[in-house]
Amino acid sequence: MNRKVILWGLLCCVWSLTGFGADEAPKYHTTFIVDAVPANTPHDASIYLVTDIDGWVTDKAERKFQRSPDGTLVLHLLHSSDTLQYKITRGTWSSVEARKNGRARPNRLLISTASEQTVHMTVESWEDISSHSYTIYMYFLIIAAIQGLLLVVAINTIRNQNKTANSILSVLLVLITISVLGRASTFDPDVFNWEPKLLFVPELILFTYGPIFYLYIHKLLVIEVKWSRIWPQFIPFLVQFALYLPYLALERQTFIYKVLDKELFPYFAITGVLALLFNSAYWIICKRILAGYSTQEHLNEKQKKYLRFLDYVLNIKAIYLGLWLIVVVIYVSGRILNTDLLYISENLIDVLWLLFSLIIFALAYYAVKHPEVLREKKKYQDQKINQDEISSIKNKLIKLLETDQIYLKPELTLESMAHMIPTASHTLSRVINEQFDQHFTELINTYRVDEFIRKVEASGDSASFLEIAFSVGFNSKPTFNRAFKKIKGCTPRQYFKEVHSSDDRH
Template structure:
């Protein structure tokens, strides 16, 4: 009995936290507001799904079971809303992004199906259920829900990959929320994989895998969504990238005098002003500082230097770090402290940049320097 009471406590705590997060996220100003409006809806849906799992595990009656079928409409809304959340969080565009209405057709069909079931009396439902009238429809609903979530998961992975690739031409720092979103997608992918295993084992082999089933998968997803909500409270607003597919003619080579001027100006602000020390340096800021366009700088970096903005700035930061090591500053400060001092905003970003530039780890490089000296 105690284990069941503990489960009640966990479920009630999860539901209350979901409601709290959905409200709190809306109170916060100027922090990914368009995306967080969608996140609040996702949190409320997670609360409903968790409520449905609580009913199923603890308070199931025939009538409540009929209501849980309506709650399960969430499985057709989770994917589309996550895609909207990702698009609004990662990308900017002139109008607030919305998916076309046809993306919600499966959810509407599920509501109609659930409404029909709710219209039935408990006796009618029990009779039809016992005769197997709902066996095939339930399999179809779960199968379509599974396919829907696989489709939107793949779509969201594509959005993250596109953003990760394009941000290197726009910002010089690592954004922690992007890494967390990747972790979120990996976790959802694992949950979907468990769901696939459960669906196939039950419907094709008539074998139930212990602890891996539809209810535990969606209960876990709901709780995991709350973690996303907490994380979004403390993360700063992401640098969003334009999503509009503007048809731009291939940029012609800059005139030789402009190339020389751009090379000179870049060298000055990097070597004399050390603009790379600014940890949140962006391409837009640099273009405004040099009184030129972002396209001109990108063209120069990509075409002339065969680099991108992210690697170009971090290369200067690594060189500054090496100068400090040569000056033996690492004897008085930690490697992390020096890396932050030269413009990096995280240990992982610094280590990756150092490995790319020096083909070695910072600690090994310093050890070799000490041996040579």
Template sequence: MNTSELNSFIVILIYGSLVLLSLLKLTNPLQVNRKANFWFGIFLFLWSTFWMDEVLFLITGSAIEFHSLYIVRFVQFLTPIVFYFSVLFYTNPTFTFKITDLKFLLLPAAFLICLFLIQSGFTNPFEYLSVILILIQALFYTGLSYIIIRKHQRKIQQFSSNTEGINLNWLEYIIVVLFIVNIIYVIYNLFYDPKSLNFFINTVFLLVIYWVAYYSLKQKEIYPLEEKQRQELISIDEDADEEEVKRKLISDEELGKIKIQLENIMETGKPYLDSDLNLIKLAETLEVSSHHLSYVINTGFGKNFFQYVNGYRVEYAKVLLKDADSKFSILGIAYESGFNSKTSFNTTFKKLTGQTPSEFKKISSDL
């Protein structure tokens, strides 16, 4: 099989994989993150159309400029904004469109006008302008999506003790990879023969698509709580540890009282051993509001919820690691300490101690 045949095979795999994954996200058999998966499914389908020209050529044996159809170009233009909508719903499932969101239609409207003028015979300069609008749309919404995901990653640390599986890292990596691939593609189009890069680009895209399929299908519900609790957690600001310190939610006397009560419960009850512990669960144990508890942790300890709980978990893990008679493996100690994976255990442990659990165990056994 030569490179051309292999590239054709990869194109078929890309198109088929995207369409199949799109259908899986749209039907959403697990019924999780419904709105987000709907928009992500639409994004995947729009993404698949970029290979439609090559697929039609392989089927018919003759070149069909499917991509040059104006309606198709307009629909493809919407791909970045649809991806952005999926990110919005992943990070905030209660998001609803408002009249002010009509601003999202500004760039598509400008692009549609360009297409109309091009079709009317005004090729220059509107053909160039349409390309510029495509680049602006792609860069703007992928950049905005990246910022929203980063904010989400800070926010969930305000209420979740284990963020792996809900931090949307896979979406962040999609943006970075696609950005790098597009830069390479543009450079080759400007200075080299772009056809020589087709095989490489398509191979990279195929790997990215399978990687996306793996992580998107295993993505669990990010806010798996009843509506009232969900609204409460979503309302927590991602920079609450900085904002809440600036304004007093409760008196210093009340703060001190809750702080002592919290320390007692953490020492005696060890709620941090529950891998599903979140801000609301701990607040219910203390019989205080989640906002007040967040304020006490942020102000009284100078940490967010994630840092505070995982500090206790690491200390508990240290005791188990120092125990020469312990029959637990490193993974077993991670689970016993309240972590839900070896990866999160290693990352958090090293961040707080400067050593991996294995290094800490070895040094402790040598003493």
């Protein structure tokens, strides 16, 4: 009997020593000391330590700091884990500590190197009562989002509009507006605590902007594109949404804990890098489309002006992508060097969102200011014009070209010529197409090239080709060379070389 009692006692000792059946005994004793809190901290506020080992409970009684005689706040913590994340609060997540500028601070990290240690810290500000240095920036995003909604309404009230292109632009504007509002909401602690999943809203635009802008350009320039080639371009967005879906199903407080534990950070970092590559590829594609389309001779001056604006937008987007790349490089460098570069990255990301909202809203503003670019062109069969009117317009046009030599004006446009006749620009365009079998630009360039040849032959070698080209109405060397080659089938030098060779043979 005594042997059984002794054996049972030994088993109990082993059980207790190995920790089976009981919580692991604390190995570390850490003293946390808050040396200073912000001056606007309420004098009767209770200050708590919130840790991951306690499930991020914000007002646990045994985690409340006690005020020492010297005015500092002290808390003794016994813990078994050598690593823990923590923050300081006044009892709620809305009153959690923040950085000096009022923005959310990362979790503090403790790595225990001894069984007993003391940690000193200073609370720089509280999220709920800090003076946010980024308030103006947040308000700007909200105002930009409201402006975006107003532009959507304005675009869709344009008469005779290019409905397809405008509908696509409207969808893009709505997505941008929602994303910008989502970005603004991440700055407000109250909004975050009310609905933390709004953190995902700015992510909407990462894999949708490129395909939608690409489709917009196609429809704006009346370039046919099959839906079977469009929808696969949204697969990256669907994959992104599928990855975030499990987190969207989480309970609100559980989701907040996931954010605090930085569980979502790898998703944001990886999608950010992939989205940079994704949007860079679309930038290249859109740039090539505009470059190819701008060389077409049938474009009028307003269309060319809008193409130049789209190209300008893409140039700004190039700066945007460059800054995005810098953010990625800074992040990777910080990880490699184990250095906190969060402040730099956050400020660059703020600039990115500012630039991003300006780009798309500038595009929409231009569309509203120049609605004629987005209007669908009426077919000739829908316009009534009699033969006498056609003959009258044709005769006046020939007089303007051959007698008045209006083609010598570099700023000449279809609209300005129609005003001289006078007639509607679309009527003049029809007369030129049907009576001269040419577009407006082709007709004017034909007269300019003929005048150029006449002047070169008259001056001999006394003037350069470029000077003469400018004198007959061309405003750039590439435009002149392109027009001459299209009309004569060769470059100016080849043309005159062949002419001289022919004269020598005769």
